[in-house]
Amino acid sequence: MSIIKEKDLTLLEKTYIPQIIKGLALTWKQMFRPKFTRQYPEEKWAPPASFRGRPVLVQEDNGQERCVACSLCSRVCPALAIEVQAGETERDKERYPVKFEINMVRCIFCGFCEEVCPEEAIVMSDEYELVFSSQEEAIFGKDKLLVPKEKLQKRIEYLEEYR
Numbered sequence: 001m002s003i004i005k006e007k008d009l010t011l012l013e014k015t016y017i018p019q020i021i022k023g024l025a026l027t028w029k030q031m032f033r034p035k036f037t038r039q040y041p042e043e044k045w046a047p048p049a050s051f052r053g054r055p056v057l058v059q060e061d062n063g064q065e066r067c068v069a070c071s072l073c074s075r076v077c078p079a080l081a082i083e084v085q086a087g088e089t090e091r092d093k094e095r096y097p098v099k100f101e102i103n104m105v106r107c108i109f110c111g112f113c114e115e116v117c118p119e120e121a122i123v124m125s126d127e128y129e130l131v132f133s134s135q136e137e138a139i140f141g142k143d144k145l146l147v148p149k150e151k152l153q154k155r156i157e158y159l160e161e162y163r
């Protein structure tokens, strides 16, 4: 783009009136185009199944977690955000997580935990609204991590199709 020097401008151009009119015309035109903005938080965004929101644990219909406490997710997590403590159980599996915590301040939503889990017990949900007022509040235990399977169906089906 060539540089226009002030001395080369016409008298009208020196008043900047044509440029102001041009700018106003552009604004006026944009006012009648479809809007891309959203009135958040009143108007929520529903993410697609491919979206990686906060990681959650899948809760089976019997109320138990699907997780078998193998700790693979914890090992692969690049942010060292997951802590799993295994315990033995008499149920249909040998081990279950006595303690399962994710530090949501550390989590970078990479989805590695979901990718590596052999049981599809941890999945990335569609939740993106996370607010904490302290470091302690950001540590999510099983009470906050367990989500009923039917609420995660969209993501589970997506994983079955594309994984």
Ligand code: SF4
Residues within 6 Å of the ligand: 055, 073, 076, 077, 078, 079, 080, 081, 082, 102, 106, 107, 108, 109, 110, 111, 112, 113, 114
């Ligand atoms: S999404 Fe990534 S950073 Fe977050 S807990 Fe899973 S592996 Fe760790």
Ligand code: SF4
Residues within 6 Å of the ligand: 066, 067, 068, 069, 070, 071, 072, 073, 074, 084, 116, 117, 118, 119, 120, 121, 122
């Ligand atoms: S969530 Fe999956 S990878 Fe992590 S401990 Fe449980 S079964 Fe293993």
